[in-house]
Amino acid sequence: MASFYTKSHVGTITRRFGLRPLKFRWIPSLYRKNAVIRIQTSTESYALKPYIRSTLLQSSTVHQMKTTADLIQLLMNNGYSYMPQWLYADSGKLWIVDKGRPFYITEWIHGRGLVESGDFEKLGRAIATLHTTSNDLLHTKKANSFTLKQIRLRKIEDRLFHRRMERAVQNNGKYRRWYKKHGKACKRLSDQLWTDMKDPEIVDLLNQEYTRPALIHGDITSTNVIVSDDGRLFIIDWDRVKIDSIYVDLARALVNTTQFNPEFIRSSLKGYEEIKPLHRAERRLITALYRLPREAWIAARFPGRKRSGQLLDMMDTTWSSRLEAIKLLDEWAHQ
Incomplete structure (x- = not known):
């Protein structure tokens, strides 16, 4: 999957959210080698996430992304403060579709894990x-x-x-x-x-x-x-x-x-x-x-x-x- 995301492709996606990346790199998760892309701009870092469909549901990837974004918007509208800020795309939505796959971007949180x-x-x-x-x-x-x-x-x-x-x-x-x-x-x-x-x-x-x-x-x-x-x-x-x-x-x-x-x-x-x-x-x-x-x-x-x-x-x-x-x-x- 990583080879699919060239610098040009990542730039195309991030510009839809008003960002101009200087560099990017994949960050792994516990279960996935390429889970999220860390984007570095001249001022901040962001997380670019390709949305992964849940196989437990019969609905399409795009439908699941839309449902997720609607619920996130609900929480944002009511001031839920324990999640990273989601960015709006040029369409006014919290996500886009590029080459058939949904994407969204949030702020990157710098910090540590649970220790005390x-x-x-x-x-x-x-x-x-x-x-x-x-x-x-x-x-x-x-x-x-x-x-x-x-x-x-x-x-x-x-x-x-x-x-x-x-x-x-x-x-x-x-x-x-x-x-x-x-x-x-x-x-x-x-x-x-x-x-x-x-x-x-x-x-x-x-x-x-x-x-x-x-x-x-x-x-x-x-x-x-x-x-x-x-x-x-x-x-x-x-x-x-x-x-x-x-x-x-x-x-x-x-x-x-x-x-x-x-x-x-x-x-x-x-x-x-x-x-x-x-x-x-x-x-x-x-x-x-x-x-x-x-x-x-x-x-x-x-x-x-x-x-x-x-x-x-x-x-x-x-x-x-x-x-x-x-x-x-x-x-x-x-x-």
Whole structure:
């Protein structure tokens, strides 16, 4: 892909946004070698992003880009300050199409990653502000029980996990050892969620979601959070912003950013509840979603991939820390 973006081509795209680049270079992400192009002008740096279509949706790349831009515009109009500023193109839109591919440009955030408890408090506030702001804005949108839909999908994944893992262990000693060590525990963690979903308190909470649509980021990971040089926190890479479950969003963010560190988990939840206090049913649901061994499900789905083996190694290394984090959240949920 990189060879496709010559200096001339990048210049053509960036001029549509009123920029004249002096130089550019590709910046990798965790999953993609060429994820974003860093543009340097005479005064500032910018991020030029080719929009990547989600294969989980049936809609086209252009339709997905338009939907994303509409939601970003909604947040911009209402002063959401935890994302980089998006630039407008000469068309007046936040994106363009060049050679069949959508592009957008944001400011480049100079800074560092999450390293201290104060950073995680800021992240908690950023996520809660997104959830509460969008909840107020989307009251006219069609709602659904997004969490219930996600849980149904996770239940299918859990069933497939055990079938796939049983096949994988026949030909892979690493998978066999891992599954023998952690397979039953993974099942117990998942089964607890299926049990919790029958609790009247949580059933009522899921029914309320029909009247409370909200936006989620969809991919809050350590690499997608930056603390700028002036101390502000930014969440980047908003390609997967959508109306969906705030409980899934928060649970995944805790798994993907805190490294199962109790101090970081407490700080994230403290920051979140400063903006959006959670009642007991919400806490219980977040805790139940946090337990899910999704890394193992992904590894079982693609047993031949190097990344899958790395996920199992990571789970094995962090298993005791994961269980301690679950214990912490259980206590928090029942306070």
